[in-house]
Structures are given as C-alpha cells and as structure tokens.
Amino acid sequence: MKISSPYQLRTLPAGLLLLLPLLLSESQNVVYAVPQTVAIEIPVPAKDALLRPLDKNLVSWSIQNRDLPIFARSKLLENLFKALSTNIATGQSVRLGGGESDKTTYGSDITITAKKFQSGYYGAQAQGNVTLGPNYFASFKEKYAPDTRYIWCLNLINTTNKFEAAISTAAGVLEYLGDELDLFEIGNEADFYGSKGYRDSEWDASMMLPEWNYIADEVIKNSPNKTVRFMAGGFANPAFQVTKDFDIPGIISAGFQSSRITWYSMHIYPQSGCSGAVTIAPLLEHNTISETLSNYIPQVAAAESVGAQFTIGETNTVSCVGRPGISDTFAAALWLVDYVLFAATIGIRRLYFHATTTGSYSPVIPIKYTLNSENYTAGVLPLSYGAYFVSEILSFNDTLLVTQIEGGNDTDYSSYSIWDENNKLRKIVFINLESYNSSTGGTNTAVPDTEVYSSKEARPSTQVTVATPWEAGQELSLIRLQGPGSNSKSMVNVSGFTLSEKDGLVTSNLVDTIIKVQENGDVVFDLLASEAVLIQYYSDVLANKHPTKSGSKAANSTVSGVVMRTRGANMSISPRLVLSVRLAVSCVLLSALLLFV
Structure with missing residues (x-):
C-alpha cells in the first residue's frame, strides 16, 4: 500500500525516545507528521497453507578466501558474528568464494606465515594466483564466533595435472577445517567460462559435468570419512538472464543430481557497479525486490524436486564491491531485511552477502586503508544493523515459518507474519521503505564521502493497527531498525543497540518498548518513513539469549x-x-x- 495522505502535526511520542540523539542533532527542524491510519488483519493460516521455514542462517556471508585473514586482523567481524550467533543460537555460515577461487592453488610445503597472510599477501600476483599453505588456515581459525561453518569454492578453471589445484586445495581444507567445513563448491560463475575464454565457446552444463564429477570423486576419495557434500551451480547470470542451460533446472537435466549435492545456488546483484549508473531508489522499492526474486521460484522448485535446497550463493546491493552513497547507507540495511524475508517466503533458504575488506557493501571495514589518496578508518556500516535486526527476527528456540501479510505489501511498504509449527503467531515485521533523507549521519569515516542531502518535507509517520489472534493484555516487545534517514551512513541502531566502531563489541544495549494487545486483539504502533519494526511476545525475548x-x-x-x-x-x-x-x-x-x- 502506498502511504500518503495530508499531514497532521502531532507531539513527540514516548516511543521515539530511542531517536533522541537524532532529535538533538537536528534540533527544531524535526517535525513529525501522521498520514492516514493503516489497518491490516492477520488471520490464522489454514493448515494446508504454504508457510516457508526460516533458516537460522538466512543471512550468511561470502568472502574471498584471500580476504578472511585480513578480516581476522581486527575484532570487528568476529564480534559482529558473535552478536548474530548469540541471537540465532548457531554459528555463522561463511562461503569462502568469489573470483579468486578459480585462481587458488595450495601446497602443504608452503611456509608463508599466518601473520604474512594477514598482511595481505596473496601469492604470485604477477601470475594472478592465490597461493595457500597450512598457515593460511592458522591465520583465521578460532578467530570468529564459536561454531562458524564454512563453504569452500574450488578452482575449476585450472585443468593442469588433472585439476591438481582443486584437489590439493580440497585436501588442505579437509585437513585444517575438518568438521567446520559444511560444503564444497566447484567453480565460481562457470557460466562465464565460455565467454571469457576459459573453455570452448560451446561450453555448457553437459560439458561441465564430467570435469565437475572428476573433482568431486577425487575429493571424496581423499576425505577421511567419505561424507563430503557439495553445492552445485554458483552461476553469475540471474534467473531472468540464463545463458544456455546454466541454471538449476538446466544442470539437473544435464546430470547434476546425486545424494552428494545437497544445495544448489545462483548469484544475483540487483544492480551492477561494474559499469553503468546505479541509484539508491531500487533498494527502497518492495515491488522491485519481489519481482526480481520471484524469478527464482522455478530454481527453488527444481532444487526441491531432487531433495535439495536452494540458496543465493553470492549477493549484495551493487556488484563490483558496491557503490558509496548506496551500499553504505541505511537504505541498504532496510533493503536487506525486506530482501531476505521475501526470499524466504518463496523458499530461498539462505542468502550469502559478499564482502571485501574495503568494499562499501561490506558489513564492517576491518582495516585502515587508502583510496584515491584519501585515508579511511576501520568501522561498522549500516548493513550490519540490518543483519542484526534479522537475527532478532530469527531468535526463537524452535522452527519459525514466514509468510507475507496479505494487503500489507506495495512499492514502499512490506510486512511479514512469523509463525511456529503449531500455527501460533509469534512475530510481526513491518518495513516502511518510503524514502526519507537526512543530513544527520551523512558520513562515516570508514567509507568515502558522498553528497549529503535532506528531504524538504517533514518525516512522515503512520499509525498502524493490526488485527491479530493474540490474547488481549498480552505483553509485547517492539523494537525498531532506525536511522536519521535512508541516506545516512552512521547513527544507525536497533532500538538503541550499537556496536563499537573499534572492535565490534556491544556499546549500547537494546531497549524493548513494551506494548499490550488491546481488548479486540488489535496491536497499534507508529511507523516512521525509512524504518522497520519487529513485534513479538516479550516472554520470548526473556526466553532467548541476546548480546x-x-x-x-x-x-x-x-x-x-x-x-x-x-x-x-x-x-x-x-x-x-x-x-x-x-x-x-x-x-x-x-x-x-x-x-x-
């Protein structure tokens, strides 16, 4: 639904106490306005309704293998992982993959020190190789939150000595990651191999299959317990732009189907930063998100038809390390929440957000760096708070199921209801994607400055009334993903919860606003433009651990x-x-x- 109507002035509500630092900074220029009241009903779903499960690792991470040691130099990523994992009660899932995967070789006799790997040493750069040895694994092992799990992408491009690069690397991964390894991938974005000259121009899935199978067979043969599992696919082109048979239905038809393939994946970036213009607007359009991701419904169906799961194995706001003024803004945090929840409603189990050590689309910047003669610090970017907000949604001891709220979704507005397996409503999520820009929080010392601009009009707010099956008088927790404006790069928080820019430790605790279900089952709250709200039983908050x-x-x-x-x-x-x-x-x-x- 489009939120728009004549403005009506009102006084500052107590529920906005958590935004007081922002109010103080913007002083008397802040005036709040109330559009027409929105009313939505959440009926109990029928027993045969298709509600999709929420994977605890719905938000996951994709990092170039060369970059993880550099992330390990600081505590920022480690402590972000700890905060997220505390909420979801399981470790983070990290895909060590990307373009460098197909340049990687390994040698058990390589004596490069762990410290040198952390310094940014990637091997023989002149030949474009990433050369790893045993100390590579020592450079990051045990430096992240407990129970972090890994997916490793193997080199499919290098065919020398019957794919020795892939097979030797797999041996090192199995030896040093051991039980921390969840899956192997073989090849990164292999649908580009033919056009980039790595294979014949006729290259297709049927030609890829024997190479892929040979590597998989050798990896299993050399593994200690023979239970290695794989994720197949990893294609660059989106589902609406498939080349040849490089999508999930295509590779299954070509023979990529066995008990050792438990996941299938494809990659997608809503906008390309490698060339052409990009804007912040698509991040704040729910219809754009839903139309884009709906193209993956056949991919999900194909994976599930052979007993596997489907994931977006690499994604983020803008490709080619993101774009300042877009990827490093609060809009990206709001986008992440809507993006992953809608994806979950159509059966996409996980989404792996790609990060680099200095990319503006990364959740944290772990090191000081220089770009175009300008110096930048380490720090936390808004995307971290979007991920944290999702971890609050996922915090529950048992399985949660998600569906969109009928009538609560349009271009600049979306909503989701979260249920348990007994058809009991546990949580409600509302996301107001209506753009509101602010000069407050317009810069972040970890990323380049971009144009700072403010909306001329007052920040709109709407009063939402939700008819629920909840009992009257029940205590509820309300928390907000909030920031000064959709274009802000700092001063973002989740109901006061913040992380240190220095080491990622919690600097300010989350504050739950307590509201009660009204006599008729209604739940009433305010929702600002560019803001997301999570409502749940307060008893569930008390029952779960939180950072x-x-x-x-x-x-x-x-x-x-x-x-x-x-x-x-x-x-x-x-x-x-x-x-x-x-x-x-x-x-x-x-x-x-x-x-x-």
Whole structure:
C-alpha cells in the first residue's frame, strides 16, 4: 500500500525516545507528521497453507578466501558474528568464494606465515594466483564466533595435472577445517567460462559435468570419512538472464543430481557497479525486490524436486564491491531485511552477502586503508544493523515459518507474519521503505564521502493497527531498525543497540518498548518513513539469549505511560536501576520536548 495522505502535526511520542540523539542533532527542524491510519488483519493460516521455514542462517556471508585473514586482523567481524550467533543460537555460515577461487592453488610445503597472510599477501600476483599453505588456515581459525561453518569454492578453471589445484586445495581444507567445513563448491560463475575464454565457446552444463564429477570423486576419495557434500551451480547470470542451460533446472537435466549435492545456488546483484549508473531508489522499492526474486521460484522448485535446497550463493546491493552513497547507507540495511524475508517466503533458504575488506557493501571495514589518496578508518556500516535486526527476527528456540501479510505489501511498504509449527503467531515485521533523507549521519569515516542531502518535507509517520489472534493484555516487545534517514551512513541502531566502531563489541544495549494487545486483539504502533519494526511476545525475548554490553544489568522505566526495558547480561530487573533509568529518561525527554517549544 502506498502511504500518503495530508499531514497532521502531532507531539513527540514516548516511543521515539530511542531517536533522541537524532532529535538533538537536528534540533527544531524535526517535525513529525501522521498520514492516514493503516489497518491490516492477520488471520490464522489454514493448515494446508504454504508457510516457508526460516533458516537460522538466512543471512550468511561470502568472502574471498584471500580476504578472511585480513578480516581476522581486527575484532570487528568476529564480534559482529558473535552478536548474530548469540541471537540465532548457531554459528555463522561463511562461503569462502568469489573470483579468486578459480585462481587458488595450495601446497602443504608452503611456509608463508599466518601473520604474512594477514598482511595481505596473496601469492604470485604477477601470475594472478592465490597461493595457500597450512598457515593460511592458522591465520583465521578460532578467530570468529564459536561454531562458524564454512563453504569452500574450488578452482575449476585450472585443468593442469588433472585439476591438481582443486584437489590439493580440497585436501588442505579437509585437513585444517575438518568438521567446520559444511560444503564444497566447484567453480565460481562457470557460466562465464565460455565467454571469457576459459573453455570452448560451446561450453555448457553437459560439458561441465564430467570435469565437475572428476573433482568431486577425487575429493571424496581423499576425505577421511567419505561424507563430503557439495553445492552445485554458483552461476553469475540471474534467473531472468540464463545463458544456455546454466541454471538449476538446466544442470539437473544435464546430470547434476546425486545424494552428494545437497544445495544448489545462483548469484544475483540487483544492480551492477561494474559499469553503468546505479541509484539508491531500487533498494527502497518492495515491488522491485519481489519481482526480481520471484524469478527464482522455478530454481527453488527444481532444487526441491531432487531433495535439495536452494540458496543465493553470492549477493549484495551493487556488484563490483558496491557503490558509496548506496551500499553504505541505511537504505541498504532496510533493503536487506525486506530482501531476505521475501526470499524466504518463496523458499530461498539462505542468502550469502559478499564482502571485501574495503568494499562499501561490506558489513564492517576491518582495516585502515587508502583510496584515491584519501585515508579511511576501520568501522561498522549500516548493513550490519540490518543483519542484526534479522537475527532478532530469527531468535526463537524452535522452527519459525514466514509468510507475507496479505494487503500489507506495495512499492514502499512490506510486512511479514512469523509463525511456529503449531500455527501460533509469534512475530510481526513491518518495513516502511518510503524514502526519507537526512543530513544527520551523512558520513562515516570508514567509507568515502558522498553528497549529503535532506528531504524538504517533514518525516512522515503512520499509525498502524493490526488485527491479530493474540490474547488481549498480552505483553509485547517492539523494537525498531532506525536511522536519521535512508541516506545516512552512521547513527544507525536497533532500538538503541550499537556496536563499537573499534572492535565490534556491544556499546549500547537494546531497549524493548513494551506494548499490550488491546481488548479486540488489535496491536497499534507508529511507523516512521525509512524504518522497520519487529513485534513479538516479550516472554520470548526473556526466553532467548541476546548480546549485551559486558557486565550490564537489565533496567526498567516508565515514561508517559510507555514501558521501556533495557536488556542486560542479567535479565532480572534491578529495582535500583528502575529509579535511576526512569529519572535519566525523564530528564532527556524533557530536554527533547523543549526543542518543540
């Protein structure tokens, strides 16, 4: 639905306390407006309704194998992984793949030190090779959150000595990653091999099959327990632009079907940064997301027809390391939430977001670097907060199922209902993709500056009323993915939750706004332009672990009738903290209200 109507002024709601730093910075220029009320009903789904399961690793990561040691030089990625994994109660899934995969060789006698790998040494650059040895694995092992799992992409381009590069690399991976390895891929974006001259111009899936099978057979033969599993596909062209038979139905027909292939994948970037113009607008259009991803429904069906799962094995906002002013903005965080949830509704189990050490589409920048004679710092980018918000959606002890809310999706607005296996509504997600730009948070020292601009009109807000099957009086938690504006590069948070720009540790704990289900089952809340909201049982929040600032305690406060509960390492509410937090919040609220006098 398009959110638009005549504006109506209103006073600052207590629910916006978490945006007070933004209010203080924008001073009296901030005026909020209320469009027409939106009303949506969420009926209990029929028992035969198709609700898709939410994979705990719905948001996953794709990193060039050469880059992981450099990420390991700082704690930023490790601590982001820990925060995400605490919520989802399982380790992160990392695909070590990309263009460098088909340039990689391995030797057990290579003596390059772990520290040198972390320094950015990639081997014989003149020949375009990435040369790995045992210390490569030592450079990053045990430096990430517990239970991190890996997918390794093997070199299919190099045919020398019967694919020795791929087979020797697999042996090293099996020896040093061991049980941390989930899957092997063979070849990266092999649908381009013919056009790029790596294979004959007639190259197709039937020609690829014997090479792929030979490598897979040798890898299994050399593995300790013979239980190696594979992900097939990994094609560059999107589902609506397939060349020859390089998609999932095509390779299955060509013979890529066996018990050792448990996943199939394709790659997609909504916009190409390698050439041509790109804009921020497509990130804020739900219809664009749904139309693009709906092309993958036949790919999902093909994978499931042979008992496997389908994933987007490499993706992000803009290809070729992203684009400043687009990939490093709050719009990218909002896009990620809508993108992965819609993908899940059509059966895409995981999406692997590609990252490089200095790319503007990365969740964090792990090192200081120089670009075009300008110096940049390490830091956290907004995409991290989109991923964190999704981890809050996924936090639950049992299986969750997702579907779109009928009538709650249009160009600049989307919504999802989350259910358990007993058809009980557990969570509601609303995403307002309506663009709102702000000069606040317009820069981030980790990425290049781009044009800073603000919307001329007031920031729109809508009051949403949702008819639910929930019992009246039930306590609910409401949290927000929020920022100054869709174009902001900093000051992004999830209801106050933030990560340190230095090491990724929690610097500010999340604050749940407590609301209650009304007598008729309605749930009512405000939703700003360029903002996402998650609503769930507060009892479920208490039942799950969440990342918090070290040594912190939970706190409770009530301001203007709105209950705010700050999470802490100890989730029991401290009476002493209740008073101190109530006084502190009241003082800040009074200061903010003075801005409007």
